[in-house]
Amino acid sequence: MVTLAQLKSGQSSTVVDIQGGRRMADRLNALGIIPGKKITKTSAMLMRGPVTIEVDRVEVAIGFGMANKVIVRPDRVP
């Protein structure tokens, strides 16, 4: 398992855990990013910039610090 920040761009994965305060979990929950959800990382900015992911056909940008607290399990590449 890796954090969303560590996940490679283009890689799909499943959210396992959200390790942050309640507020952070609330904000991610509002965007449908919850444990068990399939997400694909589309890109990451340099210098600890935001990570962009695709969740249910919608693109979402997540600040680096937050992305570092989202634990995902990368899908096996067939």
Add this chain to the structure above:
Amino acid sequence: MTRILLMGNPNVGKSALFSRLTGVQAIVSNYPGTTISYTRGHMKLGEEIAEVIDVPGTYTLEPTSEAEEIALRLLDSGDIVINVANAINLERNLYLTLQLLERGIPMVVALNLWDDTKHRGVDINLEKLRELLGVPVIPTVAVTGEGIKELVENISMATSPHHLPTTRDERWATIGKIIEQVQRISHRHHTWQERLADASVKPLSGGLIALAILAGSFFIIRFIGEGLINYVLDPLFNTLWSPVVLKLSQLMGGGGFLHDLVIGKIIGGELNFVESFGLLTSGLYVPLGVVLPYIVAFYLVLGILEDTGYLPRLAVLMDTIMHRLGLHGYAIIPNLLGLGCNVPAILATRILESKRERFIAATLISIAVPCAALQAMIFGLVGARGLGYVAIVYGTLFIVWIILGIILNRTVKGFSPELLIEIPPYRLPPWRTVAQKLWIRTYGFLAEAIPIILGAILVINVLYILGVFDAIANFTAPVVTGLLGLPKEAVTALVIGFLRKDVALGMLAPLALTSGQLVVGSVVLAMLFPCIATFVVMFRELGWVNMLKAVGVMIVAALATGGILNLIL
């Protein structure tokens, strides 16, 4: 009167639907958080007239920002909810739908952006969805008007089926079951919009795209603004209006109190629309001849940028830099809006989550982001001395924006949350909404600015005659002359800046300043005291304690920057 609330996730097209239902023009854009306070309108519902409210977008009824709190407060006052949902992303949108159903308020679901479902490979079984939710579900395309008639017919059939309040996890489980039964997804190849979307948030290509867009915007704004001035408005004023004013001047005897008030000073039979300061000369020329062209140009370009969906991507690119200023990337949107007018910009800081961010953003906007009216005057007056000087003004304000942001980030207590935003897909701007927005904003400028400008010119003339300005000028001479190196009369402009910045800068024109002095004057005027409208909105949004803090920062920053510029130039 029945009150209908339009509620849904951000950027699902509530405002577009609102315009369709009520005929009231609302600002529609392609980014989450366009509507930060509510708009009210009316529609016919059978025989009676119902009130319709365009509620700011919200993901849940557990608010995480000011705009979402407003949405929650409005919910208690509504009789019927039209829940606007994004057909492309039913999963997440249903979360709010379920929360609303748990509230037991009669509801209809408008499944908007329905036209996108086909090419995105989303297939939704509407019958099944109606059955599972227990409320009418109408597919709509608000931008084109598709499905609006059916929606209106179904409003009276709004029902409140019995949904028991549940926990977050149970809600997601329910959604999972619904989705399983109603939605089929088939794979589709990427469109060119999606390819471009990917490229614009990748570090290298994204940076290049951003530079190209910002540079392009700047040149288009200047091209349109200057074009309108040189080929339309100046000829109109010079060939048509000037003779009328000169004739009137003759009729009024060429001088005296009333003449100076209406026409202003005419030096050697020549009319100078900027410097004469009469109601019919500067009073009309400043708002219509100088500022209006740039307002039109700026809001046209901004409107297109808003509607394509580019702005959230710019937010992603700017995030790292904005963190240094105690903000996150999304704060770039209020700052950009500030280049048009500071008032809506400070209102737009509501999309930021914490009080600290809102204070920092509002302070930075009011100090270092010049509005379009002021910028138009800067281009007109400072630009006449050479574009290099204009570059110094902009460069200085940009450096102030950065340094002040870094200082505020280090000193303001509290916490700035991280960026978390939905990035909408790119769309070709619907010309109808671009035109509509341009009209709303231009009209807003004319309705607001012209009375204040005329009032300001009246006040200026009266104060001159009463000798009030001389008293102020003598009193503030040590600061204005000593620190800023400006003639003491320049203080009148700084005082009038409180009413309107464009008129104030115009007051520097007759003072025969050197180019360096004009740069100092422009920068200080831009930074010191926002206009009264901005003051009011800062007071309302920040409270008086924080507003006074912002003003303190403003005075110190403006005088320090002006003093330093005076030493350098």
